[in-house]
Amino acid sequence: MTTGLLTFIVLILIAIAIWQLTKIFDLSQAKADNTQVANDKDNNINGYLMMGFLMFIYVITIISFWKWGDLPLIGNSASEHGTSVDTLMVISMVLIFFVQTVTQALLHYFAFKYRGKKGRKALYYADNDKLEFIWTIIPVITLAGLILYGLFTWNEIMDVNMDDDPIVVELYAQQFNWKARYAGEDNVLGKANVRLIDLGDNPNILGLDREDKYAQDDVITQELRLPVGRKVVFKMRSQDVLHSAYMPHFRMQMNCVPGQTTEFAMTPTKTTAEMRETPKIVNKVSRINSIRAAKSKELAAKGEEALEPYEFDFLLLCNKICGESHYNMQMKVIVESQEDFDKWIAAQETFGKKK
Amino acid sequence: MSAEALHAKDHGHDHGHDHGHHHKETFITKYIFSQDHKMIAKQYLITGTIMGVIGVMMSIFFRMQIAWPKESFTIFEIFLGNWAPDGVLSADKYLALVTIHGTIMVFFVLTAGLSGTFSNLLIPLQIGARDMASGFLNMVSYWLFFISSVIMVLSLFVEGGAASAGWTIYPPLSALPEAIPGSGLGMTLWLVSMAIFIASSLLGSLNYIVTVINLRTKGMSMTRLPLTIWAFFVTAIIGVVSFPVLLSAALLLIFDRSFGTSFYLSDIFIQGEVLHYQGGSPVLFEHLFWFLGHPEVYIVLLPALGITSEIIATNSRKPIFGYRAMVASILAIAFLSTIVWGHHMFISGMNPFLGSVFTFTTLLIAIPSAVKAFNYITTLWKGNLQLNPAMLFSIGLVSTFITGGLTGIILGDSTLDINVHDTYFVVAHFHLVMGISALYGMFAGIYHWFPRMFGRMMNKNLGYIHFWVTAVCAYGVFFPMHFIGMAGLPRRYYTNSEFPLFDDLADVNVVITMFAIIGGIFQLVFLYNFFSSMFYGKKAPQNPWKSNTLEWTAPVEHMHGNWPGEIPHVHRWAYDYSKPGHDDDFVPQNVPMKEGEEELHH
Numbered sequence: 023m024t025t026g027l028l029t030f031i032v033l034i035l036i037a038i039a040i041w042q043l044t045k046i047f048d049l050s051q052a053k054a055d056n057t058q059v060a061n062d063k064d065n066n067i068n069g070y071l072m073m074g075f076l077m078f079i080y081v082i083t084i085i086s087f088w089k090w091g092d093l094p095l096i097g098n099s100a101s102e103h104g105t106s107v108d109t110l111m112v113i114s115m116v117l118i119f120f121v122q123t124v125t126q127a128l129l130h131y132f133a134f135k136y137r138g139k140k141g142r143k144a145l146y147y148a149d150n151d152k153l154e155f156i157w158t159i160i161p162v163i164t165l166a167g168l169i170l171y172g173l174f175t176w177n178e179i180m181d182v183n184m185d186d187d188p189i190v191v192e193l194y195a196q197q198f199n200w201k202a203r204y205a206g207e208d209n210v211l212g213k214a215n216v217r218l219i220d221l222g223d224n225p226n227i228l229g230l231d232r233e234d235k236y237a238q239d240d241v242i243t244q245e246l247r248l249p250v251g252r253k254v255v256f257k258m259r260s261q262d263v264l265h266s267a268y269m270p271h272f273r274m275q276m277n278c279v280p281g282q283t284t285e286f287a288m289t290p291t292k293t294t295a296e297m298r299e300t301p302k303i304v305n306k307v308s309r310i311n312s313i314r315a316a317k318s319k320e321l322a323a324k325g326e327e328a329l330e331p332y333e334f335d336f337l338l339l340c341n342k343i344c345g346e347s348h349y350n351m352q353m354k355v356i357v358e359s360q361e362d363f364d365k366w367i368a369a370q371e372t373f374g375k376k377k
Numbered sequence: 378m379s380a381e382a383l384h385a386k387d388h389g390h391d392h393g394h395d396h397g398h399h400h401k402e403t404f405i406t407k408y409i410f411s412q413d414h415k416m417i418a419k420q421y422l423i424t425g426t427i428m429g430v431i432g433v434m435m436s437i438f439f440r441m442q443i444a445w446p447k448e449s450f451t452i453f454e455i456f457l458g459n460w461a462p463d464g465v466l467s468a469d470k471y472l473a474l475v476t477i478h479g480t481i482m483v484f485f486v487l488t489a490g491l492s493g494t495f496s497n498l499l500i501p502l503q504i505g506a507r508d509m510a511s512g513f514l515n516m517v518s519y520w521l522f523f524i525s526s527v528i529m530v531l532s533l534f535v536e537g538g539a540a541s542a543g544w545t546i547y548p549p550l551s552a553l554p555e556a557i558p559g560s561g562l563g564m565t566l567w568l569v570s571m572a573i574f575i576a577s578s579l580l581g582s583l584n585y586i587v588t589v590i591n592l593r594t595k596g597m598s599m600t601r602l603p604l605t606i607w608a609f610f611v612t613a614i615i616g617v618v619s620f621p622v623l624l625s626a627a628l629l630l631i632f633d634r635s636f637g638t639s640f641y642l643s644d645i646f647i648q649g650e651v652l653h654y655q656g657g658s659p660v661l662f663e664h665l666f667w668f669l670g671h672p673e674v675y676i677v678l679l680p681a682l683g684i685t686s687e688i689i690a691t692n693s694r695k696p697i698f699g700y701r702a703m704v705a706s707i708l709a710i711a712f713l714s715t716i717v718w719g720h721h722m723f724i725s726g727m728n729p730f731l732g733s734v735f736t737f738t739t740l741l742i743a744i745p746s747a748v749k750a751f752n753y754i755t756t757l758w759k760g761n762l763q764l765n766p767a768m769l770f771s772i773g774l775v776s777t778f779i780t781g782g783l784t785g786i787i788l789g790d791s792t793l794d795i796n797v798h799d800t801y802f803v804v805a806h807f808h809l810v811m812g813i814s815a816l817y818g819m820f821a822g823i824y825h826w827f828p829r830m831f832g833r834m835m836n837k838n839l840g841y842i843h844f845w846v847t848a849v850c851a852y853g854v855f856f857p858m859h860f861i862g863m864a865g866l867p868r869r870y871y872t873n874s875e876f877p878l879f880d881d882l883a884d885v886n887v888v889i890t891m892f893a894i895i896g897g898i899f900q901l902v903f904l905y906n907f908f909s910s911m912f913y914g915k916k917a918p919q920n921p922w923k924s925n926t927l928e929w930t931a932p933v934e935h936m937h938g939n940w941p942g943e944i945p946h947v948h949r950w951a952y953d954y955s956k957p958g959h960d961d962d963f964v965p966q967n968v969p970m971k972e973g974e975e976e977l978h979h
């Protein structure tokens with residue numbers, strides 16, 4: 023609540039400052055004209071403020087990069103296609119920051135440079151076909167480049183096929199949790215429909231078809247484990263409303279649509295253990311832990327339980343508004359070696375056995 | 378031809394009355410059921426402003442929840458009542474706030490409030506017409522808008538709370554009260570309100586289109602129209618094309634909700650039961666919604682761009698640069714805006730090939746937008762800039778339009794959208810490019826045409842303070858938001874505290890909220906200036922900004938028919954500012970060409 027109080031005080035101070043400012047504005051113009059139309063003095067002040075504002079835009083950009091520039095998920099993707107996504111992202115970012123810097127400079131500088139003065143005459147300049155052609159054609163060419171690169175990558179990502187011996191995993195969404203279903207030995211998911219869901223003594227929570235032979239070896243789990251370096255074909259299903267399966271570290275997202283199965287394929291390239299060791303994640307975790315330690319101290323002072331230290335894990339988040347607890351619909355994702363994965367999956371009970 | 382005939386009739390109408398004196402006008406017909414476009418414009422403005430206050434307050438409330446999650450605030454107890462038991466906002470009501478905030482800002486403030494106000498005010502005045510083609514339908518349009526606003530506000534108070542499925546109301550969440558309480562009566566009222574809103578918008582738009590086509594004064598060819606009118610005209614066309622699609626989407630949703638059809642629903646198991654729906658698809662709804670939803674962005678934005686074109690030219694004392702290119706880009710944007718909707722659906726499960734097509738069309742639309750931005754900048758070059766508050770907001774618009782537009786290049790690229798879709802990156806993008814930009818357009822319009830509407834000037838110093846604080850806060854709120862979005866923070870989350878991964882975003886979120894609060898509070902400066910100037914402002918001269926367009930030739934007093942005598946004829950385009958060979962630095966449109974004077978622009 024200290025922050026709240028601080029905000030309040032800051033607000034009050036600013037209000038007072040502004041109050042004084044208006045007074046000064048008013049006093050300085052008491053004798054001057056009172057037409058409420060900008061005069062040379064207003065043009066002057068606001069012209070300088072325009073330059074100040076340009077500086078503000080640059081400063082807030084620099085501060086954002088400096089303080090929060092390590093937040094964005096760029097450059098440490100944990101999937102195969104993620105690297106090309108990141109490259110395209112970096113190219114686009116560099117481009118738009120360049121354009122942003124130049125155009126904002128021109129805009130605000132002109133606003134300052136050509137601020138009105140009595141007696142100055144503006145240039146009657148209505149058209150210039152050549153100029154306009156140039157600044158039409160430049161975006162055309164740049165965008166064409168971006169489009170081509172983007173489409174190329176997109177088609178590759180979206181080409182979901184069964185080449186390269188992938189494992190098939192269903193991500194099953196419901197308000198407000200996730201389940202995973204592995205296709206088992208036969209690598210084919212058994213048929214399923216919400217009409218077959220049975221929450222009774224012999225539960226069938228994902229509505230699998232008990233008669234389907236492909237369903238017998240399916241494995242349903244509460245956490246998602248993936249072998250590193252092996253392509254995964256995800257099939258998404260939802261039993262109630264729209265959800266979205268979002269795994270930011272793998273640059274992967276796909277909506278889960280009731281009545282339909284959606285797909286996404288990707289290959290994890292780093293195990294959880296490896297990811298925890300990358301410098302970006304090490305930094306992030308230590309920063310988060312110092313925040314949590316500070317918070318724990320506060321909590322302890324109030325006699326409440328301290329927070330657990332944070333350890334990095336891949337996550338599956340829901341990223342489509344799905345109801346009251348949308349904000350807490352998550353599942354842990356573990357990427358491990360093929361052997362560890364095989365051991366784990368072998369220890370799980372298959373659907374057929376449960377019966 | 379037919380325009381001539383109408384003029385003749387108009388003149389006849391004039392001679393029947395003394396100007397300014399209407400014996401048959403009562404309080405009711407003048408202020409309430411008025412058919413006069415100027416009064417209707419004011420009604421739109423005031424209603425839109427009130428809705429704006431509600432919408433902005435909501436955003437401040439949910440921003441407080443994000444910055445200080447589950448903290449108890451007295452102000453919540455006062456304003457939110459049982460939505461915030463013990464002053465702690467509840468999770469599903471957070472979503473209700475977000476939903477209604479979005480709906481109100483997009484439709485009620487920036488569609489009706491902005492377009493309704495200035496299309497009504499300026500179309501007849503700037504093209505030289507006595508009024509809209511149909512004053513009666515115009516009045517009906519306003520009152521439908523009023524009713525829909527009332528219903529939307531009332532929906533906040535019903536059992537279960539207001540609609541909470543996001544302003545995009547994707548089913549099944551919006552269709553099933555079992556899924557979230559707000560999808561009960563609250564959602565029904567949302568749909569009813571929007572259906573009425575759409576009817577209002579269609580009546581308004583048809584009126585604008587017919588008026589612009591038929592009622593232009595002598596000499597006002599399409600190529601001499603001020604860019605404001607071009608923008609309003611094309612906006613109205615986009616509205617007529619796309620709003621009916623939203624209406625049908627809403628109707629089908631009403632069927633699914635109330636009559637058991639399955640347009641959007643299939644295979645649903647919720648709260649322990651299988652529902653009967655089969656064969657529908659939520660993706661169909663997304664297509665229908667965004668077929669309006671994307672053009673809607675331009676319905677919001679184009680009028681703002683039209684307004685700023687006019688204001689930038691006037692205050693630069695220079696012709697708008699590249700008039701024809703500006704018109705061409707408005708038309709190009711209008712056309713392209715109807716074929717890009719799929720960029721909201723790259724990962725919706727629709728055919729990925731369509732994703733490629735929509736990426737292509739989306740990046741195409743960046744081109745006319747870029748042309749517009751460059752043309753604005755060139756208009757400032759070598760001008761004699763009169764930095765009135767309206768001008769500042771117009772320059773501010775160009776600034777936020779560029780900042781927000783550039784990130785569109787990322788979101789429009791299907792490959793990149795995968796990772797930022799539905800994160801705060803999107804929230805930052807669309808607020809800058811459409812929310813803040815259009816809001817600046819609206820403020821610019823209000824400061825500029827206040828004298829025309831109320832016969833008084835707004836206080837410029839308060840205007841300056843309003844602008845500078847708003848400008849700083851807008852960037853302060855939405856610029857850092859890009860970074861938390863790229864960190865993978867989803868939007869529409871009640872709190873981020875369930876994910877230790879996001880703990881390091883907490884301080885950014887506090888900064889954003891502080892800026893939002895300060896920015897929000899400073900809108901009071903504007904409200905004060907607006908309402909007090911209405912009564913106590915300095916009396917305005919006829920043409921305070923020395924502008925060329927026809928509205929400044931009409932007397933300020935409230936009168937039917939706009940001009941006491943004949944309607945002025947038009948002899949030139951609207952942008953003869955600082956034209957060599959003239960003594961003044963402006964030449965109004967009704968001034969005949971001098972002998973041998975060249976008409977430069979086409």
Ligand code: HEM
Nearest residue numbers: 433436475476479482483543544545804812868869870893
């Ligand atoms: C005081 C200024 C404003 C602030 C601080 C603000 C803040 C926000 C925030 C943080 C969200 C995202 C919440 C979430 O996704 O969890 C949001 C949503 C939204 N805002 Fe604003 N906003 C402001 C003004 C506007 C304006 C002028 C518009 C007009 C276009 C607007 C339109 C929207 C829309 C359409 C949404 C999406 C609602 C949804 O997710 O269903 N906002 N606003």
Ligand SMILES: [Cu+2]
Nearest residue numbers: 265340344351
């Ligand atoms: Cu969900």
Ligand SMILES: [Cu+2]
Nearest residue numbers: 671717718721
């Ligand atoms: Cu769009």
